[in-house]
Amino acid sequence: MSRHISKSKSKALYLYKKAAAVGIQKLSLSAAQLRTSATRASCTDSEEISEGEDWYASHIIQDKDLLRKSLHNSGTGLHVLDLVNRGSLEADRTLYNKLLNRCTQMGRLQQARIVHAHILTSHFKDDLPIHNTILNMYVKCGSLEDARNLFDQMPCKDLVTWTALISGYSQYDRPQDALVLFPQMLLRGLEPNQFTLSSLFKAAGAVSDDNNKHGRQIHAYCLKYGFDTNVYVGTSLVDMYARWGHMDESQLIFDSLETKNEVSWNALIAGHARKAQGEHALRLFWKMLREGFKPTHFTYSSVFTACASAGSMEQGKWVHAHMIKSGAKLVAFVGNTLLDMYAKSGSIEDARKVFDRLVRQDIVSWNSMLTGYAQHGLGQETVQRFEEMLRIGIQPNDITFLCVLTACSHAGLLDEGQYYFDLMKSYNIELQISHYVTIVDLLGRAGLLDRAEKFIREMPIEPTAAVWGALLGACRMHKNIDLGAYAAERVFELDPHDSGPHVLLSNIYASAGRLSDAARVRKLMKDCGVKKEPACSWVEIENAVHMFVANDDAHPQRVEILQMWETISGKIKDIGYVPDTSHVLFFVDQQEREVKLQYHSEKLALAFALLNTTPGSTIRIKKNIRVCGDCHSAIKYVSKVEGREIIVRDTNRFHHFRNGSCSCRDYW
DNA sequence: CTAGGGTTAG
Incomplete structure (x- = not known):
């Protein structure tokens, strides 16, 4: 008996190696990569593998309960493949599905590739449902490259195959890739279902091409085949129009939905919140409650954003109270918007209370808090809190530094600002144009106009309109006509449609008593069709x-x-x-x-x-x-x-x- | 086996 096992074991191992080799070709991986995958798998799953060895030691595994128990343990359960290789276990559809689901849930790409390779050596190597599951697994693990390779290599594809890839592209911010697949799919005689369509609308909402052609065409298709009654499809339509900024159409579709759920409401409310239509978003929120829908974290998050943009703290407090009564935890995703709402509607103290009560502060919480201090002109407080953040080991990002630099600029902390600008390098943070703008602002506000101009000339990246605009603003503040006019010229060249620089320049002339020059700039602005937003x-x-x-x-x-x-x-x-x-x-x-x-x-x-x-x-x-x-x-x-x-x-x-x-x- | 909604800056 034992001889038999050892013989089948070596044969299985040989097959597994061959399997891996076949998998390598199909997956366009090198042998070295797969070996690395296997090694990593055994490293991360070391406990399970030793557990697998124990099983092997206790003779043949035929007990399905024991197998189920093994899969209930944490980890991907990959060691059962060794049992298959040793001939102790038959790999059936259920087993592979369980392993694939496990890799999907845990997002373990390396292990996923190993299971895939193993399947290619089994008699499921041409099985469509299994391959659809593998494709989905790659998508959920975030590897669209693996998903696409597999897709291209599959000789037979059904609607699920196409939909899985389309949804992958739409979820991972590649809307164009998702949209081009649709006509290709239709050409092969496949018709979309509600899953395909909701993914496509999500993708179409993320692009705004000429008159949103793609999204509208798919919408027409959807109406023709009557899929718009599905709540997922309907909600994705509401969201698509909202993302294009077409709130009237979004509302119209929302009203026509036969079945709505809280997600539909959230899509609509978030749309208004994004467009800074805070009042409207709030009215919808109360209406949602009246109609008996339960708000979720998504809802509260959008509503607080809406209150922040409208500056309506009183209503924000009501919503806050409502959320407390509902018993929802103050998690960062919602808490950050609540914090921001208090800060933006004027109460930095309440913002701070929310920050302290968060279940766990993340980088966005810190950034929002620092932004709050900075916007309230509390430069020293911003710097102190930032230093505290570094002390306790929170890794700052580009936005954090932008907040701190802005705070220094607004509070006139010249040396600190320059120090933190240099500090960015040691935190390996890429300097973006906005950081340069803030430094120009910092130098300019402090009256160092020549240094600000020199800084612009020595920038390693091409200055944008915003950079010259910051210098222009400083020139207005310090009444420097010549440099101001020069900076204004640069802004006109780079961004001819912004009314800001024209207004600033004419203000500079006006405050120096050069009223005819001021009038000339105003006229120029009018002639160019530049519109000033009414105050x-x-x-x-x-x-x-x-x-x-x-x-x-x-x-x-x-x-x-x-x-x-x-x-x-x-x-x-x-x-x-x-x-x-x-x-x-x-x-x-x-x-x-x-x-x-x-x-x-x-x-x-x-x-x-x-x-x-x-x-x-x-x-x-x-x-x-x-x-x-x-x-x-x-x-x-x-x-x-x-x-x-x-x-x-x-x-x-x-x-x-x-x-x-x-x-x-x-x-x- | 495949689907829809949320945060910080400028």
């Missing part, structure tokens, strides 16, 4: 966000708002406020200029907030462009005379006004 401010009062544009005369409370500003304006002039008209570019007399200034949107929002909030409460205003010098000065005085804390969120930072001064120390 707006928002303020949240009792769960509703109110919007204001400059010189708003359509507002229902218009008269009261203007009266309120008159009163305030008088009060702050009494304690020293002098309207600064240099930020206004119109050819008007002094009196009229002052009128224009008074109606800047943040002033209207502030007056409205003073009318509609209780005395002493904090006022939070959001702006879509930078606050002008005059408004900044006026708000400082208002914070003093009214005894209010006023928090203004700019496009890139926060201003905390309290008792006559601002957290930015007039440096922004």
Whole structure:
């Protein structure tokens, strides 16, 4: 008996080696690679292999229960192949499926290749379902190269084969590869099913080619064959249109869904959140609850993002309370968006509380927290927390450094900024254009305009419009006309459609009294068809966000708002406020200029907030462009005379006004 | 055997 075993053992080993060799060719692997795979497999699965040896020692394995028990252990269970090789075990479909599933679940590519090689020597070498499973396994292990090789080598393919590869490409961010497979599949006479279509829509949502041709064509196909009633297909359609930014169509498809689930709602809500339509996203969230759907982590994550973009902390708090009641754990993926919501809607303290309560902080949590400190102008705090992060061994990434550099720039920490820029090399972090922009900003804000220009000239990569734009901004701040005009020219060349540089340059001229040059730049901007985004401010009062544009005369409370500003304006002039008209570019007399200034949107929002909030409460205003010098000065005085804390969120930072001064120390 | 939704910067 024992002689028989040893004979069959050597024969099996010979076959296995041959099997591996055949597998090598089919898999386009070198023999060396496969040997490495095998070695690694035995290393990582060493426990199982020794366990396998024990089994071998205890004679022939025919007991199926014992086999099942072996597969219940952790690891891929690869050692059972040795038993097959030794002739102690018959490899049937179930066994191979179990091994393949195990490799898939654990994402073990090396072991997956070994099982594949083994199958090629068995009588399943031409079996279609088994090969589909192998293909799926490679996809789930993240190796689309292995998946594609196998796909190309399969003489017979069915719908599942094609769908598995299409879904692989769509999941791993190769939408074009997924989309080109579809017509090829149709040419071979195969028709898609709901699995194929939902993968294709996911892929199509990630590309926006000419008028989204691919996605729309597949949508038409889908309608023709009636697959759109499937909830997966329907949801992927909702998501596809949402990713293209076509929220009306997305909503239309959503409304037409016969069956919806929480994923459908999430796709729609996330779409609005991505487009910064926070109010809309929130309305949908409450509607989702009313209709009896249970929010998931995905939902909360999108809703907090929506609140962050809308700056609506009050509603964000309600949603937060709702999440706490639902008993959901504060995991990083959701917690990070919650943290960001508090930071962006003005409460760095609450953001910090969320950070401390997270189940586990990841790199995004740290980055969000640092960004929060940086945007609130807390430069020292940012640097300290960053140092703490390094001390406890958290590996920073490119975004971390961007936060820290931005913080240094905004807080005027010149030396620290340069030090951290150099430090990036020792953390092996690739310097990106945004890091260079921040350094130009850092030098420029500090008034070192020549050094900033020299830095740009010596950059190892080609400067972009953003780099010159940072220099231009610094020139405006320090009123350097010549260099500013030069920087502006570079920006016009590199990005002719941005209104920012035109506005900045005309501001530079205007503040130097060169009003005809200012007007010339304005005219140039108009002639080139460059459009300036209208300036707006928002303020949240009792769960509703109110919007204001400059010189708003359509507002229902218009008269009261203007009266309120008159009163305030008088009060702050009494304690020293002098309207600064240099930020206004119109050819008007002094009196009229002052009128224009008074109606800047943040002033209207502030007056409205003073009318509609209780005395002493904090006022939070959001702006879509930078606050002008005059408004900044006026708000400082208002914070003093009214005894209010006023928090203004700019496009890139926060201003905390309290008792006559601002957290930015007039440096922004 | 094959399918859909979520985070940080600028």
